[in-house]
Each structure stands twice: as C-alpha cells, then as structure tokens.
Amino acid sequence: MSQRIGRSTFRLDHSPSAAAYAAAGGKKEGEGPLGKNFDLLYDDASLGEKTWEQAESRLQKDTVSKALEKGRLAPEDIDLIFAGDLLNQCTGSTYGLRELGIPFFGLYGACSTMAESLCAASLFVDSGLAQRALAVTSSHFCSAERQFRFPLEYGGQRPPTAQWTATASGAVVVEQTGKPPFLREVCIGTIVDLGITDANNMGAAMAPAAATTIKTFLQDSGTRPEDYDLILTGDLGKVGKTLLLELLQKDGIDISKQHDDCGLMLFDLESQDVHAGGSGCGCSASVLCSYILPRIAQGVYHDVLFAATGALMSPTLVQQGESIPGICHLLHISSSQNG
Amino acid sequence: MSQRIGRSTFRLDHSPSAAAYAAAGGKKEGEGPLGKNFDLLYDDASLGEKTWEQAESRLQKDTVSKALEKGRLAPEDIDLIFAGDLLNQCTGSTYGLRELGIPFFGLYGACSTMAESLCAASLFVDSGLAQRALAVTSSHFCSAERQFRFPLEYGGQRPPTAQWTATASGAVVVEQTGKPPFLREVCIGTIVDLGITDANNMGAAMAPAAATTIKTFLQDSGTRPEDYDLILTGDLGKVGKTLLLELLQKDGIDISKQHDDCGLMLFDLESQDVHAGGSGCGCSASVLCSYILPRIAQGVYHDVLFAATGALMSPTLVQQGESIPGICHLLHISSSQNG
Secondary structure (H helix, E strand, C coil), X not given: CEXXXXXXXXXXXXXXXXXXXXXXXXXXXXXXXXXXXXXXXXXXXXCCXXXXXXXXXXXXXXXXXXXXXXXXXXXXXXCEEEEEECCHHHHXXXXXHCCCCCEEEEECCHHHHHHHHHHHHHHHHHCCCCCCEEEEEEECHHHHHHHHCCCHHHCCCCCCCCCEECXXXXXXXXXXCCCCCEEEEEECCECECCCCCCCCCHHHHHHHHHHHHXXXXXXXXXXXXXXXXXXXXXXXXXXXXXXXXXXXXXXXXXXXXXXXXXHHXXXXXCCCCCCCCEECHXXXXXXXXXXXXXXXXXXXXXXXXXXXXXXXXXXXXXXXXXXCCEEEEEEEEXXXXXX | CEEECCCCEEEECCCCEEEEEEEEECHHHHHCCCHHHCCEECCCCCCCCCCHXXXXXXXXXXXXXXXXXXCCCCHHHCCXXXXXXXXXXXXXXXXXXXXXXXXXXXXXXXXXXXXXXXXXXXHHHHCCCCCCEEEEEEECHHHHHHHHCCCHHHCCCCCCCCCEECCXXXXXXXXXXXXXCEEEEEECCECECCCCCCCCCHHHHHHHHHHHHHXXXXXXXXXXXXXXXXXXXXXXXXXXHHHHHHHHHHCCCCCCCCEEEHHHHCCCCCCCCCCCCEECHHHHHHHHHHHHHHHHHCCCCCEEEEEEEEECCCHHHHHCCCCCCEEEEEEEEECCCCC
C-alpha cells in the first residue's frame, strides 16, 4: 500500500520494480555517448514510414514491443498503459499504441511525461490497482521541429540556448518482482512559472519547477542530496542546469556533486552540434531506459532521483506573449527495497 | 481499497463522493435546455481576456474556483488535480491552473477527459493516495475551431455530421464524505479504431469505443442495462448515438431505453443550429456537473453510467489520410454506496 509522506509524495511500500525496459533512438542518439546502450537504433529518421508523425508512432510502438519482448510478455499481460508525447493531441502515443488493445491512460506532461507515466504506473502497481503497468513516451526531432518551431525545409537558425529534441523513446514495465531496480518513492509536481517568455530557452523555464520538486521531495522524505548517487533532471541542458544549481543553493541545498541532466548525457555537446543539450520526452525516457536502469540493476548506482522536467507551453500562447510554465515529477529508484 | 473486477475495471470499495462540483458555460450553453442549471454563465465568449486561448484558461480556472467555493475549500485543501483539455499542449489547463499551486497531473483523453480525470481522482481517493482530488476539463468553441478546423473569421461551412464544440467546463472535488453522489466503479477504456477518416464525423469515430467500454463494464460488473436509470455517453451526437445502439444490438445488448448523450442534452438541436449535437471536453463535463450530479444527489437518478468518449486524432494525421482512433472511459455514479 502506497503511503503519503507529503501532499503529493508517496512511499511505495511494496517497492515495485522496473521489471522490463527498452530504449530506442535515431542515428544521432546512436552516435552519442550512450549509443551503445540502446536496444533499438534507426539510421533512417523516417523509420520506413511516410511522415515524421507516423515515424514517431512507429518508434513508440517498437519501443513498447521491445520492452514486452525483453520481459517475455504479451500485450495481454499488461493491465494498463500510461503514455503521452509532445505531438499535438499526443498522437505519437495514440496511433503508436492503438493496435495493442491495452487499456490506455493518456497523459500530457510535455518533457516530464516519462516521470509522470512512471509515477502513475508505480502507484497503480504498488496499490494493487494493476499487476503490470507500462509507462512510455517518445519524441522525434523532425516532428517536433515542424510542430513547435519551423519545418526542417525552412532551414531556421537555432540560438545557442536552444536544445535538440531527441528522436528517442523509452518504455518501462512496472511489476512487483522482488528484483532491482526498485521504485521506492514518487513525487507529483506543481506548476511553476517564473515568467520566462523565450521558447528557445526551455531549460530556464523548467529549472524552477525542478528546484521546487527536488526541494519538496528532500523535505518530505527527510533525505539529503548525499543520500543519492545521482540526482538526474530531464532535459534542462546547459543553461537550465546552472540555473537549477543556483536556485537550490539559495535554499541552502547543494546538489552540484550529485546532479546530472539527461539532456547533457544523451549527446556530446562539443561534437554533436546540439547547442544547449538534448530535450524532448524521449530524451529522459531513453537515458533512463538505456543507461540508468541497467546500472541500478547491476548495483553501479544505489539510489537515483529521476526528475523529468516539462515546459507546459504552447507555441500559440508564447506568440501571444505568455510566459512558460514548467513542471517536474520525480521518482526515487534504488537497488534496494523499502523495508 | 479499490478492487479490480476486470482488466481495467475497478470497484471503489470506499465509494468516494463527488463532494463538490461546478459547471460553467457560454451564452449558447446558457440558452440551451440545461442553461438554468449552470453555476457560471458568460455572455461574452472572451471572458474579458485578449485571446480565445486565454478565455478558455480563464473558464477552467473560474470553474475550479467555483467548485472549491461550493465545497468551502481552498486550493491548499486539494492534494492533486487531474486536468486536461483539447488545446494543443493542454494549455487551457496548464495556464488556467498554474496559479493554484496544486500538484498537477496532466491528462489527454480528447473529449473523454472528464471521465479520465474523474476515474483517476476516484481511484486515488478510494485507495488513500489522496484525501481530496479534483477532476476538471474545459473546451471553448472559438479556440477549438481555430485549432481543429478554421479560424472563425474564415467563415467555413459545417457539414450536417459536424458537432458544435461547447464553451464549457466542469470540475468535481472527489472526497469520502459518506454523502451522494457516490463513485462506485470505474472502467479505463481501450483505443478502438474502425477506420473512420472524416474529421467532421467524430460521433461515428467514437461510437465503437463507447460500445466496447460499455460492453466490457457490463460484463466485468455483472450488471445489465436495466440496472441503470441512465447510460450517458459524452458527445456522440445524433450520428454516433445511432451507431452506438446498433453496435451494441449486434452483441445482444439493448441500451435504447437508458441511453442519452451529453451532446444531445446540452443544446436544442432544432433551434440552436448545432448540427449533429454538442461536443468538446466541456460538453460532457458541464452536463455532468450541472445536471447529472445534482439529480443523483437528490435521488432523482439512482444509478448512472457516465461514459465520456474521445476522438484521439490530430488534424495533421487526418490530413495525412489516417483514420481516427476513439476511446471511452466510464464511471458508475450512484445515490447509494457500495456495501
């Protein structure tokens, strides 16, 4: 039974596990520092489909299929799937997963979606609402550029604060198996908006939400940054990372030794021309599923905070002069159980 | 503790209540058959804001505030809010609710969102994951036309199968109060796609999902249509209603005596020029909160199935020739508790 240890922080007393997981990526992700850890890599960004949107749907579907295969599971073995993505009307998920016949709970958390879906899946399994739940998300560079900025054909220039949307997906089956990685606590975030209006500086818009959620979780759980091997944000990139560390320092919290960011891990910023770092739902999802979860399973990491961040804006509202609200949901993932 | 009585059907053993609720609408909704039941009505579609998107955000915020006021609650009293809407990136919710400081769980279920958010809130409260959870959604005719079809200024013609997106919102606070309306069972739907490609015929695209979820729920709960006063779909409209009844008839299920549709209740189809009926997230949400929940509280209705339906398409994918997947989530709401 999950216990509330804060307004929206929960200790998962049965410590469900990330029982099976898979990560997929494109060519650039394959060439990055974590490339060799991916389960699936596609050299062709179209994945053999006719449109970028269909390519993203295919990417998400393939990632779920791979996670099921690795867990020796069929779609019928999954009680509920929690899914979302960045495309308008979340069609990466709805078209990608429509053939599976799994009860579907659609989410929208922008780039925080992997943490949001994994929080939900963990709570459902820990509370006995599902035996097995699946959390998945995706993003695709080409579909995201068309939707949020300019079609690729336009050849728009990107400012140095801009981030590179990952063509990637990650999927996790949550189930009580008694084996690591264990999902021990989750924290549902609150919308934070400090007034950033630059849609090319998402890291700065999301950092305040990350600071709020990390601070809330440390308070609710009675833990300190030193209790974790790694405090991992979603896709703040270079600009957002600096701001996050500064914001937490002001509250007397120093996570500089433990902090890393999926957007800075997925690509080599020097050689891969991604400006301030990677971003997109698939960025944190694929870093989690390719690199982090296997290392927790092996005991390389013992305790990791996974805090994926999302910018809850729309291009329409930013064009109307609105600022960009951010959100951050968090999970504590560990090599040992609650007990 | 919520008990699974099917793959994704749950009996809420503690029968949480719709403890406080509010409905808001625009001028057309106020002039409709249910107009006098609304808590808030706005003669000016702009709600005093500069853009239609900001108007929708304001609509959702005001509805939540009204529900809190009716429940004599402050935002701090709510542990979690489950919210979503039809706007790209769900900004009706994120901008509308960002100032409340309530932990935020963003959903996307197209027009099924009121049932999706209410299912989640009910499960969280029944399982002890939240003491009070709030479910809310909204839609706005002008922002929806701009996003999904044409800007109003274009003056596009609407075919007879088209539906009219309601300018409306509904919000429900879920809490265990021991008073009706009680939330007794929930059923999370599965994506169903029978190949409809006409974005002006959403009712037909959603009817198969409604049929699937209603059939699944009746099987899982061991009940028959006669056990309910009302089986209420979200916004199938005239075309979708006929198809739903036919589809269920083929499976030997006759709901013709119990069935009604929020899209057919919100407007007078003859006099209000809404073609096949109302639609939009706010349609079923406002019908539920203005008309249905009060009548269950008064004992006019004893047992109602609320089955909101969503078309999980995007204009982009429909332009690419894709068909329209549908989904339907369902709740059994009653004047008596599970016992």
